[in-house]
Amino acid sequence: MxxxxxxxxxxxxxxxxxxxxxxxxxxxxxxxxxxxxxxxxxxxxxxxxxxxxxxxxxxxxxxxxxxxxxxxxxxxxxxxxxxxxxxxxxxxxxxxxxxxxxxxxxxxxxxxxxxxxxxxxxxxxxxxxxxxxxxxxxxxxxxxxxxxxxxxxxxxxxxxxxxxxxxxxxxxxxxxxxxxxxxxxALPRSMPALWRVTAEDQGSTFEIRLRTGTSIRNASFFPLEFNEVENSKPQNAVASATGVDLTVYKSDQLLTPIRQLRGVMVIDGGRAYQLTAAVERSGARAD
Amino acid sequence: MKIHRMVLAVLVLVMLSVLLQAARVGEPAPEFTATDSNGQSHALSAYRGKFVVLEWHNRDCPYTHKHYASGNMERLQQKWTARGVVWFTVISSAPGKQGYVTADEENAYIREVHAAPTAVLLDPEGKLGRLYGAKTTPHMFVIDPDGKLVYDGAIDDKPTTDVSDIAAAHNYVDAALTAAIAGQPVEVSVTRPYGCSVKYARE
Incomplete structure (x- = not known):
């Protein structure tokens, strides 16, 4: 983190x-x-x-x-x-x-x-x-x-x-x-046009999937909106071959589904980007 | 034997997750028992059939001060307790931290500012605060007569310390109680609470 x-x-x-x-x-x-x-x-x-x-x-x-x-x-x-x-x-x-x-x-x-x-x-x-x-x-x-x-x-x-x-x-x-x-x-930059980001709604968490073309080990998300992400809960970053999957806990106060998750993502080397991730419903997962 | 243990482990996990569940609008408000500044014990379940307001309080926080110095909070307490609403002011400041008071100090303060809560619940260990996920002072909760949480958030829509903002503010708590008592749905049931952080004891 x-x-x-x-x-x-x-x-x-x-x-x-x-x-x-x-x-x-x-x-x-x-x-x-x-x-x-x-x-x-x-x-x-x-x-x-x-x-x-x-x-x-x-x-x-x-x-x-x-x-x-x-x-x-x-x-x-x-x-x-x-x-x-x-x-x-x-x-x-x-x-x-x-x-x-x-x-x-x-x-x-x-x-x-x-x-x-x-x-x-x-x-x-x-x-x-x-x-x-x-x-x-x-x-x-x-x-x-x-x-x-x-x-x-x-x-x-x-x-x-x-x-x-x-x-x-x-x-x-x-x-x-x-x-x-x-x-x-130190200002977050706009996300490069070729990058892709989505957020999967997994019930109690969002999995933010950032794809940049290179593997990313560290990621940390700062939500721009209130009552969407639980600020005090740990975030878990898992590197993928072409980016990173970051799991963040939903806020207990988030009662209705959201269409997008906006925030700032800090990745390897301290580089920061403004993200707007479209929220996708979890697939046919049982949980 | 093994299966028994697994079932037990699953049961414990389920129970733990229920216990760890924070307050959530639309769901049963977490049950608690707490002691007030007169030494009286209050169980939430004893107030089924009544609306209950929880108001997180820290007298030295400038946001709390805005609503007390202006008389706004006291008026709200008077208005709704007169209509049978149970109003608990809750103090979760830990000893040594801002807003911590003894029972006597709190009782003197209540008289001095003409506050009119049903009772002030003293929560120096922060148990009630953590149970409800109270973040700021003020942070307001409204519980309906069935024990369901119907409002969680700010007192109003002007997140400032400026007394002059109160006149034009929309009071969410007043609106929630007005609607709910009339049998109407609470239109705005979750807002961002604003104010100083609750001064919890370190874990």
Whole structure:
């Protein structure tokens, strides 16, 4: 079972580089002070040092958490709540949905949640309009989140970032561009077109059959919907010649058949993919 | 002799699987006996013929706090206990964990906030919580007069800690009790419970 996310160390590494390089470049750029609230330092970052008309940028909310505290994935699991953001962007700018790196499984007695510890960058792609009249633009985000260790606390704050507007054609990376690249590596990718995935309804379990063309030994599934898969029960991966069969327990709260099972599958090497598996009824099995 | 043993083993397995079966809407609610904050013992089976609500509680959890600070939970308790519904608030926080209280502390709290459950069941070992698969505070269950589970999930459809969300929220428990008492099917019988995790004792 691949329980640990790969995003943590990567982001931490990139964050280290970010701070290291940041020290060098600090004189050239205005410092971005994190907003501190309830065991979290939150900073709004951009992958670009400037805004150019019609060139999309990525904004990112960097959550830097106290040791042993965590926030939640888009599906928080058995308890908790994912962070929420309301963007305040200049006219004509448009933010996409938050992009969620692969979470960690966080066990708590009989419960299992999905979330992030240490640091995580939640990114959003922002469309930039053709006409910008101002010499600089301000991006702001009202963020609320639940942060938990043994106890849970809600937090909310606003963060903002100014970027100059440039007409030049070359894209200037910001000093946190490395952090964005690492976070993008940790995002689940779309499943390659030639892969196949189905889920067989076996009564109390689903058998997710992923066929990629090569044998896969490790697999771990993170459901996107609630009340479909039992979060705290073990998952069992069996390698096949051309992929992997992963058995996951159904949720006790799943009362009606579902047509598809959506989630993120992490396989050998920590690679993560978004899956939508059509659910097929079990054959003429007696059980 | 051998066959006997096999039959016995199968029987034990079947019994175990029944025992391990979590609460499931449409099926008999798991039977329990638990002690309340006044030292009284309550067996679920003693309440056949009545609707029973189970409300998982942790006073220091911000989600629970939202429904108590606003008076929402207390109003719901008053409304339904006045109509003969049995309302058990259940505390499964382990000693030393958030939300754990002694019986005296709980009784003082009930008076202070004017809560009106039938009784508060103290479950510091988490047995009742685990039996029902209680995940969050609050996590709500409704059991019908035949002892069948008819609702399992959230208190309402606004999974936030913001008191201002209560006014526009659709209360699933209120809706389930209203429908079931009128002999109607419960339209939304399973939802995702939201809130803090139940602070169980480590296994």
């Amino acid at each position: 691949v329980g640990k996310t790969r995003s943590g160390p990567l982001v931490a590494l990139a964050l280290g580089l970010f701070w290291a390089s940041g020290a060098v470049a600090a004189a050239a750029l205005p410092p971005v002070a994190p907003a501190t609230a309830n065991h979290t330092r939150l900073t709004l970052l951009a992958d670009s040092a400037a805004v150019q008309p019609r060139r999309a940028i990525r904004l990112g909310l960097l959550f830097d958490l106290d040791p042993h505290w965590h926030i939640y994935w888009i599906n928080p699991g058995d308890s908790g709540e994912p962070p929420g953001v309301t963007w305040r962007l200049p006219t004509g700018f448009q933010a996409g949905d938050l992009e969620w790196p692969v979470p960690e499984r966080l066990s708590n007695g009989p419960l299992t949640d999905y979330g992030y510890q240490n640091t995580v960058l939640l990114m959003s792609e922002v469309r930039v309009p053709a006409g910008i009249s101002e010499p600089k633009v301000n991006f702001a985000a009202d963020v609320h989140w639940l942060v938990c260790s043994d106890v849970c606390i809600t937090a909310k704050t606003s963060v903002s970032l100014d970027l100059p507007v440039q007409r030049a054609t070359s894209k200037r990376e910001s000093r946190s561009a490395g952090l964005f690249r690492a976070a993008q590596q």
